[in-house]
Amino acid sequence: MSDSMVPRKPPSKGFAKKKKNIILLSMLAPGAIWLILLRYLPMFGIVIAFQKFTIYTKNPTLLNNIIHSDWVGFKNFGFLFTTSDSWKMIRNTVGYNALWIVLGTVIAVSFAIMLSLLTKKFVAKAYQTLMFFPYFLSWVVASYFLMAFLDPTYGLINHLQKQWGIEATQWYFVSKPWPILLTVAYLWKNIGYSTVLYLAAITGIDTSQYEAASIDGANKKQQIRYITIPHLKTMIIILFIMSVGRIVNSDFGLFYQVPQNNGPLFPATQVLDTYVYRAFMATNNPGMSTAASLLQNVVGFFCVITANSIVRRIDEESSLF
């Protein structure tokens, strides 16, 4: 109170600026500290990738473990490429991602366009609500949904197979159908979300463009081709660059929960992420696990940079950075 009564000497401009920056820095502090502790500090742990990581029994702190572990150079990476299923795992990771980027984009964009075409808006709204629902569920719950159909003893499909006199498929022990099952599960959960994103972009398009086009005699097909799709281009490309950057990563929950961590399915379900987890938790090989995730990071990093620079060369506006 009394402060306002006494005319204070106005602080210099430089001081005020400094003070403002310091206060804004204090706002950033909690997030920045979190980033330092949980994201930047672990980055130093990458050295484990080049070590035969052993617990230093005298005083097993993380630092001591790292200091007292032997260096093995690139041996951990070598292992990664020489084990019998490393090829399958890399093929699975990149293959599923590539397929799903294409399928996901094509289906979501077509669904969004279809929704925008419907004349009854409440019907469109109802569709949108229903298809968005699976996105809100965890893979744990979703894996139960799938199990209701595929369970070897009680599952609906197995029961029907028995009824029709066909030999029941042991879904959780045969790897062959899993590429399709995983694709269906992925699309089931994520299409609604991407559809809504694209639909939001379509609703943002100025309707007078469509009116002008229809007056000029363009039919709906031409309108979609010359107005809707060009408008969606930027968003498609941004989402594309982002998913290309994650082409060596996968949704851990999908590949771990949905096939229920079943060994016989690994040829079709093992991806780098589940490998990293299993190498660490099940077979207790931190070195190989770290090597695998370092490889993921490096490859992902270069994929983003490459995809972005290609896009920038073709169409500067659409690039991410």
Added chain:
Amino acid sequence: MKSDTVKIVSKRKSRINSINLPTEIGINIILGLFCLICVVPFIFVVIISFTSEESIREIGYSFTPTKWSLEAYKFAFNSSKAIWRAYFNSFFITILGTILSVLICVLYSYPLFRKDFKYRKFFTFFCFFTMLFGGGLVPTYYVSKNILGLSDNYAALIVPALFNPFNIIVMRTFFQSSVPTDIIEAAAIDGSGEYNTLFKIIVPIAKPGIATIALLNALAYWNEWYLAMLYIRTESLYPLQYLLMRTQNQIDFLTRNAAMLGSEISKLVHDLPQQNLRMALAVLIVVPIAFAYPFFQRFIISGLTIGSVKG
């Protein structure tokens, strides 16, 4: 009068500029089928959870069970302490985690939106770089567990998910598109401190964006099982999702509970609902989401739309 003519005009226009009937029917069939696929599995699981164990043993999981039963739910609510405990854990983690993560997100993204903040570029990069590069599972696990003490406690379920660079992008973009910078200058001239400006002026303006972030975070915390799998060993700390996951192949928590109740009851374990209990647990997890769903959808759609603007 005027509205009538507008109606007629728009009607005529929509007729000129709309799709023909066969196309519309085709679209309805495609989208309708997909929507069915989206919700039928959930309905199926609800039906199984209300099916009696005998019916399941007899004809398996079916849309038309021979006998309905409330046993699974009765059992879930009366006999299993583990479920109540997990329900409490999930709600606790979701509420506390959401509050803290939203606070941290708003505090971090606000300076990034301030063009007059000296270190803006640095901290933007500082945050976004972690989306491109990281230490990976093993170093993160060791650092969290050994250095930060995130093991077998609530912190282990909350702290690792407190901050999400993607949410920072959404929030900052929301500030950019909804908060006029003049307001901040005006507030500063009026002598408002930075924190005061943020919480009294900016936060109320950016409410829809904050709601979006809050809902995304709440959803992430409610659906969390990975952190529990990594860091939690004590059963009383299991969140719902992890409890369900643990019962995937064995109903061990059930039998363990029965053993504690006494020997004469343990022979009843055979008659306890098992198949339908698993499904009832799945339904119990989804029910809170289903209730929150309308709010979720409305906010997330409007919030993400803005979040998708480049910048």
